[in-house]
Amino acid sequence: MSNHDADDDLEKAISLGSQLIYEILSSSPSDLPKLKKLVDDGAALWYRQDDDGGLSALHAACLVESPELVQFLIDKGAIWNSVDDVGNTAADIALSLNDEVSYRIIRDAGLRSEFLLQVLSNDEDSAPNVLRNVDNGAFGSTDAFLDSSLVYSRDEFGQEICGVKSGDETVGVMMGWERGIMETTVEKLCADHPLKASGLRVLNIGFGLGIVDTLFQSIDPPPSLYTIIEPHKDVLAHMRATGWYDRPNVKILEGRWQDFVEQSDIYGNGGWDVVYIDTFAEGYEELKKFFDVLPDLLSGPEARFSFFNGLGATNWLFYDVYTQLAELHLKDAGVEVEWSDVDVEDGSAQDRWGDTKSYFKARLYRLPIGKMVAM
Numbered sequence: 001m002s003n004h005d006a007d008d009d010l011e012k013a014i015s016l017g018s019q020l021i022y023e024i025l026s027s028s029p030s031d032l033p034k035l036k037k038l039v040d041d042g043a044a045l046w047y048r049q050d051d052d053g054g055l056s057a058l059h060a061a062c063l064v065e066s067p068e069l070v071q072f073l074i075d076k077g078a079i080w081n082s083v084d085d086v087g088n089t090a091a092d093i094a095l096s097l098n099d100e101v102s103y104r105i106i107r108d109a110g111l112r113s114e115f116l117l118q119v120l121s122n123d124e125d126s127a128p129n130v131l132r133n134v135d136n137g138a139f140g141s142t143d144a145f146l147d148s149s150l151v152y153s154r155d156e157f158g159q160e161i162c163g164v165k166s167g168d169e170t171v172g173v174m175m176g177w178e179r180g181i182m183e184t185t186v187e188k189l190c191a192d193h194p195l196k197a198s199g200l201r202v203l204n205i206g207f208g209l210g211i212v213d214t215l216f217q218s219i220d221p222p223p224s225l226y227t228i229i230e231p232h233k234d235v236l237a238h239m240r241a242t243g244w245y246d247r248p249n250v251k252i253l254e255g256r257w258q259d260f261v262e263q264s265d266i267y268g269n270g271g272w273d274v275v276y277i278d279t280f281a282e283g284y285e286e287l288k289k290f291f292d293v294l295p296d297l298l299s300g301p302e303a304r305f306s307f308f309n310g311l312g313a314t315n316w317l318f319y320d321v322y323t324q325l326a327e328l329h330l331k332d333a334g335v336e337v338e339w340s341d342v343d344v345e346d347g348s349a350q351d352r353w354g355d356t357k358s359y360f361k362a363r364l365y366r367l368p369i370g371k372m373v374a375m
C-alpha cells in the first residue's frame, strides 16, 4: 500500500469514527444496525472528538445508556480506558448514570486486557501494563524515590505528613488521613487471629509514619516478634530518632523487601502470622512479585495478609480493575482474599490534601485480607 492510500484509509476511518459518535448521540433510541454498519465499514473506535469534550464512541454509548452498544463496541476493540477532556472514562459516565451493566462490561474488558498482558509478559522489562500509564499518583521510580529527601511535617489542621518533592509538587508518602484505614486493617488482621494469645509474629513492610506499626505494637498481647523492612535513609533516621530501634522485640531490616526475599532473615522463623505491605513508588508489577513470594512468608493456614490497596485510586474504574486483578493473582499464588469497604470520606476529605498532590480519590477503600487457600 502506498503512503497515499494509507493516509486516505486513516482519514476515512477518522471521518467514520466522528460520524459514529455523532450518530450515537443523535439517534435515540440507538439505531443499532446503522451504527454497526459504520463500525463494519471501518469507523475508528479509538477516535476521540477534537472538540466537544474528547468523547469516544464508547463514551457516547454510555451517555445514551445502551449496554448492547457498549458490548458491541468493546467486542470490536473499543479502548476501555480512554479518557475524555476532563479525565472521565466511559465507565465513569456509566457509573454516574447508575448503568451498572455498561460499567461491568467495560470493567471486565479492562480486567481481561490487564490479566492477559500480565500473563503474556513474564518479562518485566517489556511488561506493557496499560494501567501504569494512568497511575501517576506516585513518584516516578523506586531509585529516584530512595535518592530523594523526605520531610516529616504537620499541615495547618495538624495532619501528620511524610512527604517527598516531585517537581513543583509535594507528594504524600504517607498522610495522617490514612489512619482509619490502618486501624481497620490491624483490627481485621489481629483482633480475632487464632494465634493472637501466644503473641503474633508480624512482618510489616514500609514504615512511613509508623502508624500501622504503632497500632500493631498496641495489640494485647503485643507481637512476640515484630520486623519492619524499610529502605529510605530519612525514614530510618526518623525511626532512630523516635526510638523504634530501641523497642523490645522490634527488628529493623534496612533495605527494600526485594533485597531480603532470598535471605533467611525473613523466612528463618517458621513464617509470619501476619504480613502487611505498604510501599511507595512501586507499581503493580512489584506487588504481583510480592504476591508470588507471599505463601513462603506465611506461617500457615491461619496466617493473614494485607496490602495497602491504593493503586489506580485516582479513578474508580482503574481502582476496581486493580482490585480485581490483585484478587485473581493472589488466588493464582494460593491466597484467597476477602474485601471490606472502609469509608474514607469522613468530612475532612476537602482539606486532606492541602498543598500535596491527591493520590486517592475513591470514596471507599477496599481493604483486602488474604489467607492461604485451604488444601
Ligand SMILES: C[S@@+](CC[C@H](N)C(=O)[O-])C[C@H]1O[C@@H](n2cnc3c(N)ncnc32)[C@H](O)[C@@H]1O
Binding pocket: 142, 173, 174, 182, 205, 206, 207, 208, 209, 210, 211, 212, 213, 229, 230, 231, 232, 235, 255, 256, 257, 258, 278, 279, 280, 281, 282
Ligand atoms: C506509605 S509508607 C508506609 C506507611 C505505613 N503503613 C504507616 O502506617 O505509616 C511507604 C513506606 O515504604 C517504604 N518503601 C518504599 N519502597 C520500599 C520497598 N521496596 N521495600 C520496603 N519499603 C519500601 C517507603 O520508604 C515508605 O517509608
